[in-house]
Amino acid sequence: MTGDRSTRHVVVMGVSGAGKTTVAQGVAALTGLTFAEADEFHSAANVARMRAGVPLDDAARWPWLRSLAEWMTDRHREGVSTVLACSALRRSYRDVLRQGPPEVDFVHLAGPTEVIRERLALRSGHYMPASLLDSQTATLEPLGPDEQGFVLDLRLSTDALITAAVHQLGLPVTPSHT
C-alpha cells in the first residue's frame, strides 16, 4: 500500500446482476463516498448493442473504461473519495481503471451463476438482457493475488455485503450513521 490514503477510490465489480449497484450505493450511503454508475458512462451505441443482446468487445469497452478512470482522477484532484459500480470484468480493464487515481480498491461480488440469473430475471427497467450473463461470466477474470481488493459472496444479504465491504476497506462510517 502506498501514497496518501485520505482520498479513496473503490470499484464494486462483477458480472451483470451480481449486485454492484446495490452494494456501491449502500457503501456510499454509509460512508459519504461519491457514487457513480458505470452503466451511465456507456455511449448510446454501446447501450443499443447490449440492449440488442450483443456483448461488448474490447474496442467498445476501452473508451468507456478511460472515461471512468478520468472521472475518478477528476474527483481525486478535488479530494473527493468515490465508489463506482463497474463490471471491470478483465484484468486489462482494471488496469485502465488503475491508470486513473493513485490507488483503486476492487470489491468483487462473486457467486453462482444460477443465483445471478434468477436476480436478473426479477430485475426490471434495465437495458441489460439476462441472455448476456453467459458472455459476462466467460469474460470475467477474478482478481489476481497482486491486485488490491477482495471477494465477497454475493449470496449474503445486501446489508451484510455493505457492512463487510465498509469494514474490509477500513472506511470510516459518517457520523449520521453511527
Ligand SMILES: Nc1ncnc2c1ncn2[C@@H]1O[C@H](COP(=O)(O)OP(=O)(O)O)[C@@H](O)[C@H]1O
Ligand atoms: N445481496 C442481494 N441479495 C438479493 N438480491 C440482491 C442482492 N443484491 C442485489 N440484489 C438484486 O439483484 C438485482 C441485481 O442487482 P444490481 O445491484 O442491479 O446488480 P448489478 O449492478 O451488478 O447489475 C436487483 O434487482 C437487486 O435488487
Ligand SMILES: O=C(O)[C@H](O)[C@@H](O)[C@H](O)[C@H](O)COP(=O)(O)O
Ligand atoms: O462491459 C460490459 O459488458 C458492460 O459494462 C457490462 O459489464 C455491464 O454490466 C452492463 O453495463 C450492464 O449493467 P449491469 O452490470 O448494471 O447489469
